[in-house]
Amino acid sequence: MELKQAIQTRRSIRAYQARTISAAVIRRLLDLARYAPSSLDGQPWHFIVVTEPKIKAKLVKLKNRFCPVEKQMYRADFMGAAPAVIVVCVDKQRSFNRDIENGVLVTATLMLAAHGEGLGSVYLSAYRTDKPGLAAALRRLLRLPARITPVTIVPLGYADETPEPKAMRALAEMIHYEQFRRVP
């Protein structure tokens, strides 16, 4: 797939076909994702590939328990039907105080790589700074050592929905020259 097309046509997908994802495809995705930029090229990533229904169900429960009020319309139940869920983590010892940034950078790349393989995905956070309980519970569930921090949760699957075209904010609202609200 062309880069431009990949960026423009990737959408958040929350409904998946029953079709499983082969282990080879998952490896290929992660192999590509790790080319993402990282602080001082530390490549601090760890990917937990979850396919067992019991662990997926616990991920759903945790995400719902810690869901903020304003995001209640996006409950995580759909994740139980994803054939695979990638929990993206970073090793603090390789992150140079940029845990979150490194985790998000690889997640952005992973989502594009997934789209390039014909897979749908959606970005979910694996922590809340105001509620450390979410990350702590994930750490217990996935047996993460203390230095490994969960950053995102990315359900993957072949799309079983076609989202409406995205209403884009005008670029003119977002672009400024030299300083905020200056035009050329």
Next chain:
Amino acid sequence: MELKQAIQTRRSIRAYQARTISAAVIRRLLDLARYAPSSLDGQPWHFIVVTEPKIKAKLVKLKNRFCPVEKQMYRADFMGAAPAVIVVCVDKQRSFNRDIENGVLVTATLMLAAHGEGLGSVYLSAYRTDKPGLAAALRRLLRLPARITPVTIVPLGYADETPEPKAMRALAEMIHYEQFRRVP
């Protein structure tokens, strides 16, 4: 450019040719970057396009002043020679408490889009959680309203260096099944 090739061949570029970047190319980049995912599709982004030497020089000075000890080998002086610098900001009122994440997601997309246009770039942070002075100084310099938070600084230019091939950490070190350190 193919998506896979774009992801695999993008590298951090810190040396730039004198050649300027046309306004049309910059608009095209930002137009593509804003297809990045964002929390509740808030598209909270603001891009400050800096090309004036005086403002670039101030960005360099600020980045150097707030550079952590372990990153001193990456001083920001090179940024003064970048024909354009994009300061990526987010509007807190559209970010749903995920300012940083939204800013990093669009930055990852912007860096790939730049590479697709034949431009080099590098990811720099626009804040330090332990030293709010950096973001505060950027806010004054760029006249950002209180609700607008700077997240990253992305120098752009046609590459004047060819980085050594990247030493990649083995995927096998990063991939786990169901739980940390479990294999299939």
